[in-house]
Amino acid sequence: xxxxxxxxxxxxxxxxxxxxxxxxxxxxxxxxxxxxxxxxxxxxxxxxxxxxxxxxxxxxxxxxxxxxxxxxxxxxxxxxxxxxxxxxxxxxxxxxxxxxxxxxxxxxxxxxxxxxxxxxxxxxxxxxxxxxxxxxxxxxxxxxxxxxxxxxxxxxxxxxxxxxxxxxxxxxxxxxxxxxxxxxxxxxxxxxxxxxxxxxxxxxxxxxxxxxxxxxxxxxxxxxxxxxxxxxxxxxxxxxxxxxxxxxxxxxxxxxxxxxxxxxxxxxxxxxxxxxxxxxxxxxxxxxxxxxxxxxxxxxxxxxxxxxxxxxxxxxxxxx
Numbered sequence: 001x002x003x004x005x006x007x008x009x010x011x012x013x014x015x016x017x018x019x020x021x022x023x024x025x026x027x028x029x030x031x032x033x034x035x036x037x038x039x040x041x042x043x044x045x046x047x048x049x050x051x052x053x054x055x056x057x058x059x060x061x062x063x064x065x066x067x068x069x070x071x072x073x074x075x076x077x078x079x080x081x082x083x084x085x086x087x088x089x090x091x092x093x094x095x096x097x098x099x100x101x102x103x104x105x106x107x108x109x110x111x112x113x114x115x116x117x118x119x120x121x122x123x124x125x126x127x128x129x130x131x132x133x134x135x136x137x138x139x140x141x142x143x144x145x146x147x148x149x150x151x152x153x154x155x156x157x158x159x160x161x162x163x164x165x166x167x168x169x170x171x172x173x174x175x176x177x178x179x180x181x182x183x184x185x186x187x188x189x190x191x192x193x194x195x196x197x198x199x200x201x202x203x204x205x206x207x208x209x210x211x212x213x214x215x216x217x218x219x220x221x222x223x224x225x226x227x228x229x230x231x232x233x234x235x236x237x238x239x240x241x242x243x244x245x246x247x248x249x250x251x252x253x254x255x256x257x258x259x260x261x262x263x264x265x266x267x268x269x270x271x272x273x274x275x276x277x278x279x280x281x282x283x284x285x286x287x288x289x290x291x292x293x294x295x296x297x298x299x300x301x302x303x304x305x306x307x308x309x310x311x312x313x314x315x316x317x318x319x320x
Contacts, residue, residue: 003067003104004299009049012303015068017296023108024078030086030111031078035124037102039294039302039315040132040160042070046099047303051241057098068299069102071095072109073118073127074319083111091118095131095270103299105319114270119282127281129288129314133160134277137168137217139267140237144213148173152213153229155179155204155221157188157196158312161239162217163289166191171285177211179204184312187289205229213237218309223250223262230260237263289313 005018025031045054047068058064073093076086086092094100094115101107109115118127140161146152152169156162157178169176170192177195178188185196197204205225212234214226219240226236238247251264267273280286291312294302302315 001105002296003101004069004296005066006047006063006068007066008062009055010047012047012300012307015047015300015303017299020067020104022106025080025083025108026110027080027082028110028112029080029108030076030083030092030115031106031108032072032074032092033077033106034072034074034102034104034319036074036128036319037069037072037317038128038132039103039299039306039317040070041306042097042132043068043103044303044307046070053241063099065099065101067101067104067107068099069104069107070097070100071128071131072100072102072107073124074107077106085111086117091120091124091127092116093118093124093127093131095135095274097132097135097267097270103296103317105296114274116274116278119278121284122281122287125290125293125316125318126288129160129290129316130277130281130286131274133162133288133314134164134168134280134286135270135273136161136239136267137165138273138276139265140215140217140239141165141168143263143265144215144235144237146172146174146213149175150212151175151177151210152215153177153179153204153209153211153226155214155216155226156218157193158184158289159218160288160311160314162215163188163191163313164286165215165217166193167286168280171280177209181312210234216240220309222246227260232259234260235263236260237265291315293318 157180216238250262254261
């Protein structure tokens with residue numbers, strides 16, 4: 001089978017498409033013919049080994065898994081002796097932030113991980129794209145303990161995390177302001193945004209407004225810049241560590257600080273978030289935004305695009 005392979009942490013141009021033996025499923029595993037996967041921000045960290053903290057989970061000096069990829073949607077073509085919840089021919093999808101080796105034509109994955117039957121009402125591409133960003137959005141928002149009527153600003157409403165957050169928030173009647181580029185203003189309004197700020201025309205940190213929470217979903221701002229927009233007990237959350245790891249440091253200091261605070265949640269159970277996401281997808285409460293589609297042979301271009309910071313929603317790798 002063909003797969004994207006590297007044996008060291010590297011840049012996209014060093015990733016190779018090679019042919020390797022088809023994996024054989026263990027007793028608790030299913031063998032999946034991959035129909036779609038994504039290249040996402042988590043994948044970029046797993047590929048490059050940056051930030052260095054990710055190596056605690058993916059391999060300190062070199063990657064534990066030579067094949068890249070953290071999510072998938074596909075068809076079960078074989079299964080282990082202990083697998084009862086899947087049958088050959090079932091459609092499955094799943095996500096694991098430390099790596100699933102899913103940038104390949106086939107993968108063997110344990111049914112003990114976050115793997116479910118794919119909802120019938122979405123395509124393989126939509127299923128694969130519904131997991132990574134929504135997983136992080138789920139835990140970032142969960143930590144805020146939101147109430148109906150709260151006002152939240154999302155910086156980056158068209159990113160995979162920010163767009164998932166917007167769609168999750170509409171189910172709890174939170175008033176959402178988002179930032180995006182001009183062409184996506186109407187899209188985000190249709191997804192539940194009360195106000196959309198065109199960052200190409202206006203710096204959101206200069207507006208005259210106040211919010212209960214600010215979620216920097218693209219991690220390009222800072223607590224210092226956003227602090228004037230927060231109410232007296234407002235909370236700032238970022239999806240990135242920030243300059244000199246300031247966001248987790250400020251989160252540790254926040255319990256001892258009066259007034260406005262920083263939180264830096266660490267997502268944990270993927271099974272829990274995926275169950276929530278799956279229910280939303282089944283009930284048509286969440287539709288992932290898909291930006292570009294690539295073939296496996298063009299995975300270098302896909303990684304370069306994601307690393308550019310310009311992607312809108314999800315970048316999909318599609319298989320025949």
